[in-house]
Amino acid sequence: MAQQFAKTVNVLKFDENEAYDHDRPISSLVRTQLLHLHQAEHIRVPEKERTNININDLQTERQASEYIAKVTRLLHKHGKAAKKLKPRKSAKKKAAARGSGKTKQSKSAPKKRTSRK
Amino acid sequence: MSKGLDNLKHIVVLMMENRSFDHMLGGLKQGFPKINGLTGNESNPDSAGNVVKVSPTADYRGQLSHDPDHHFPGVDVQIYGGAAFAPGRVANMQGFVKSYGTQGANVQDSHAIMEYFTPDKIPVLTTLATEYAVFNGWFASIPGPTICNRAFAHYGTSFGNVDMNMFLVPDAVRQKIPTIYERLEAGGHSAKLYYYDQPSSTMEIVNLIKDQSMFGVFSDFMADCKSGKLPQYSFVEPNYTDHPGPGGGQLLANDQHPDHHVLAGDNFIASVYNAIRINPDLWQSTVLLIVYDEHGGLYDHVVPPACPKDGFKAAEAATGVPGLTFEFDRLGIRVPAILVSPYIARGTVIPGTENPAKQRIFEHACIPATVSRHFLNGTDAGTPREQQALTFLDESIVGNNLRPDDDCVFFNM
Numbered sequence: 001m002a003q004q005f006a007k008t009v010n011v012l013k014f015d016e017n018e019a020y021d022h023d024r025p026i027s028s029l030v031r032t033q034l035l036h037l038h039q040a041e042h043i044r045v046p047e048k049e050r051t052n053i054n055i056n057d058l059q060t061e062r063q064a065s066e067y068i069a070k071v072t073r074l075l076h077k078h079g080k081a082a083k084k085l086k087p088r089k090s091a092k093k094k095a096a097a098r099g100s101g102k103t104k105q106s107k108s109a110p111k112k113r114t115s116r117k
Numbered sequence: 118m119s120k121g122l123d124n125l126k127h128i129v130v131l132m133m134e135n136r137s138f139d140h141m142l143g144g145l146k147q148g149f150p151k152i153n154g155l156t157g158n159e160s161n162p163d164s165a166g167n168v169v170k171v172s173p174t175a176d177y178r179g180q181l182s183h184d185p186d187h188h189f190p191g192v193d194v195q196i197y198g199g200a201a202f203a204p205g206r207v208a209n210m211q212g213f214v215k216s217y218g219t220q221g222a223n224v225q226d227s228h229a230i231m232e233y234f235t236p237d238k239i240p241v242l243t244t245l246a247t248e249y250a251v252f253n254g255w256f257a258s259i260p261g262p263t264i265c266n267r268a269f270a271h272y273g274t275s276f277g278n279v280d281m282n283m284f285l286v287p288d289a290v291r292q293k294i295p296t297i298y299e300r301l302e303a304g305g306h307s308a309k310l311y312y313y314d315q316p317s318s319t320m321e322i323v324n325l326i327k328d329q330s331m332f333g334v335f336s337d338f339m340a341d342c343k344s345g346k347l348p349q350y351s352f353v354e355p356n357y358t359d360h361p362g363p364g365g366g367q368l369l370a371n372d373q374h375p376d377h378h379v380l381a382g383d384n385f386i387a388s389v390y391n392a393i394r395i396n397p398d399l400w401q402s403t404v405l406l407i408v409y410d411e412h413g414g415l416y417d418h419v420v421p422p423a424c425p426k427d428g429f430k431a432a433e434a435a436t437g438v439p440g441l442t443f444e445f446d447r448l449g450i451r452v453p454a455i456l457v458s459p460y461i462a463r464g465t466v467i468p469g470t471e472n473p474a475k476q477r478i479f480e481h482a483c484i485p486a487t488v489s490r491h492f493l494n495g496t497d498a499g500t501p502r503e504q505q506a507l508t509f510l511d512e513s514i515v516g517n518n519l520r521p522d523d524d525c526v527f528f529n530m
Contacts, residue, residue, distance in 0.1 A: 006394075006527040009244050011384045019178065019378040020367045022359045027184055027374060029134070029263050029320075030357060032281040036322040039284055044326045061370070065316035065360035072318040072325070079329040 022062035030064050037071045045074045121460025121515035127403040128488055128510075131353045131389050132270060133382060134263065134374035135187065135413025138255075138451040142246055143233045143418075144173055151466040152246070153253040159418045161214040161231060165224050169214050171416065175232040177379040183220045184375055185230055185414025189279045190437040191216050192260040192450065195414070196421065202441040213416040231416050239379060241387040241528060242453065245407065247464060248526050250456040250514055254469020255479040256421050257411040257449025258502070266411045266449065267320055269481035270352070271296045273500035277429030279436055279443055284323060294500060296324060297350065297485035298331045304493045307348035311338040313356035314368070320354065342392040342399060350488050355385055375413055387528035390457065394527055404515060405457040406484070412450035421448040422470055422478055425505040445502070448480050456509055459520045467514065482506045 026034075034055045041050055051070050058064050139155050146154030160170045186192075193202075198211035218227035236243035258269035264283045265275035272294050276286040298308040311333045312319040319325055319332065333341070335356075341347045355372035362368045373382035386407055393403050423446055431443040451469075468475045482499075486506035489497055498504055 006523055006525055008527050008529050009240055010529045011241055011387050012238075012380050014177070014378065014380045016367070016369055016381075019381065020359050020369055022361065022367070024359060024376070026358070028281070029374060032264060033318070033320060033322070033357070036284040037318070040322050040326045061358040062360055065358045068318045068358075069314075069316040072315045075325050076329050076332075079326065 022065075023060045025059060026061055026064045030061065034058060034064055034067065037068060037075075040075055041071045044078050045071075046078070049074060049078075119460070119512040119515060120517040120519070121458060122491075122510060122512065124402050124460070125404060125458075125491065125510070125515070127347050127349055127351070127399065128491065129347070129351045129353065129389070129393065129403060129405045130270065130484055131355075131386065131405065131407045132267065133355060133386070133407070133409045134357075134372040134377075135411060135415075136373055136379075136409050136453065137412035137415040137417040138419070138453050139171070139417045140175060140233045140412075140415040141239065141242060141409075141453045142251065143171070144235045145243060145246060145251075148236070149247055149464070149466070151253075151464075151468075152251060153419065153469055153471045155233060155418065159231075159416075161211055161416065163214045163224050163227055164218045167224075169228045169231050171231045171233055171418075172228075173233055173235045175234045175238070177238075178376050180229050180232065181375045182222050182226050182229075183217075186216050186220055187262050187411055187414040188437070189259075189261040189431075189435075189443070191414065192412075193436075193438045193441070194219075195450070196260060202438050208420045210416075210418055210420055213414070217414065230414065233416075234379070239383045241383040241390070242407070242455070244526060244528075245386070245390065245455050245457055246453070249458065249461045249463070250465035250467060252454040252456070252467045252469065252477075252479055252509075253471060254419075254422075254451070254467070254476055255408060255454030256451050258481040259411075259445065260421065260447065260449040261411070263410050264320060266481060269502070270410075270484045271298075271321055271324075273297075273482045273485045273503035273506075274427050274429065275445075277431055277435075277445075279431045286323075291323070296331075297488050298324070298352075299328070300485075300489060300497050301350055301492060302331075304496070306350070306492050308350040308352075309333050309337075309341075309348045310352045310354070311335055312354045313371075314363075316360045316368075317354075317356045317358055317370075320357075338389075339392050342396055345396060345398060347399060347403070349492055353389060355382065373409075375415075384530065387530060391528055391530065394525065397522075400525075401459055401519065403458065404510065406454065406509065407457070408454040408481070408484075409452040410481070412452055417451045419451045419470055421450055424448050424478070424480065425502060427482075427500055427502040448478070454479065456514060458515055459522075459525050460515045460518065462516065462518070463520075463524075465514060477507055479507055479509060483509055
């Protein structure tokens with residue numbers, strides 16, 4: 001193994017229990033992250049699945065991280081990659097649907113999908 | 118092309134938070150004179166007119182009563198000593214104590230902004246800086262806060278933002294400038310942004326709503342290093358909050374943003390390095406760049422140089438500095454940046470503004486510029502800033518000689 005031969009340097013240990021403080025007030029950076037995630041939630045997550053959490057009530061790192069985790073999970077669930085996995089209608093079925101006039105836009109579908117390229 | 122560059126299959130960037138070059142690495146100058154750190158005589162005036170010298174007394178946490186100002190108007194004070202905007206005013210790096218003093222810190226507490234770490238207190242960062250390559254002249258892209266600076270690493274621009282409002286960039290504007298991840302994917306290459314975990318998530322939320330396939334978490338990064346499945350380009354984000362772990366334990370923020378524990382970040386850097394170092398194939402085919410997004414309001418003695426404009430202009434209302442519109446023609450304050458590879462000679466120091474004849478100025482737009490030039494062979498032009506940006510991969514840095522395995526450090530965690 002590489003580390004058996006390499007010269008080694010010890011990292012410094014410290015009292016993690018003493019350092020840990022999930023009640024620390026959030027920084028302006030995390031406050032911004034909350035704002036952006038809140039906007040993202042309203043753009044991407046269907047209304048019935050939104051957290052309905054008032055981000056102004058979130059003051060500590062623990063509170064913020066709980067909200068951040070929930071919205072991140074929701075964004076992954078409702079993101080573009082998740083949509084890619086949905087089975088697509090076959091060309092035959094699409095043609096049949098066009099012929100019978102059954103093609104409809106889903107009410108919950110975004111009007112315009114953005115292209116990545 | 119050197120053997121080191123010819124072998125290069127992976128670029129990994131780890132971007133930490135809010136610490137200046139002098140605060141973290143300034144203490145190295147004493148033992149390594151080529152590193153443009155501190156002599157010990159650098160100073161700033163405080164609000165009472167006292168001269169406050171730099172001091173090797175920085176502590177891991179608890180020393181800064183307020184998060185030091187690093188927004189555009191505050192950084193303007195730090196760079197210009199508080200002089201009001203006027204044509205021809207001179208940057209002198211004399212406003213750090215003054216700026217911090219306006220944040221509610223008393224006169225004595227405002228001196229904390231001049232404190233720096235001795236190398237022994239952050240052994241991982243200082244060991245890597247002296248064992249591999251350190252940049253004397255890597256600056257934040259903008260004299261401003263996190264989000265706009267991180268945007269330069271992802272897009273090569275901040276779309277005219279000097280603040281935290283990247284999310285508000287209209288889609289029509291943003292779609293004209295894809296991320297480096299999208300550009301690589303379009304060119305048939307692999308790229309991933311690894312955030313720490315879901316409770317920490319990413320600062321690149323714009324892309325979180327666009328394409329989740331480009332994201333992974335830190336445990337994925339560790340697994341990908343072990344299995345040799347690391348993508349060609351990886352960007353790693355640290356943990357931004359103290360929060361409970363999945364099994365009920367506690368996870369410390371390791372981003373080094375004040376007032377998070379600096380050693381948690383130092384040890385995190387070691388874990389990223391070790392994950393690459395321990396896999397022999399990966400180690401020989403990877404460069405790791407460790408860089409900080411901006412200075413976090415902490416003192417640095419080097420005046421940020423002018424730079425090419427990037428085609429946007431921030432209005433006076435956006436800069437918050439009376440009379441000042443900003444054309445993105447000056448870089449932000451200097452940050453630590455270290456490049457690691459077994460093809461880099463020990464003690465490499467890439468000169469900055471202290472050596473005008475040989476200076477090489479870097480900023481975060483150099484990241485997409487370098488990645489694109491290496492993997493896409495310069496086939497996509499990038500933003501105006503990128504087009505002017507230097508690459509951190511050239512033969513003078515990543516050379517022909519593979520250092521013996523026992524010559525390359527490993528960290529005992």
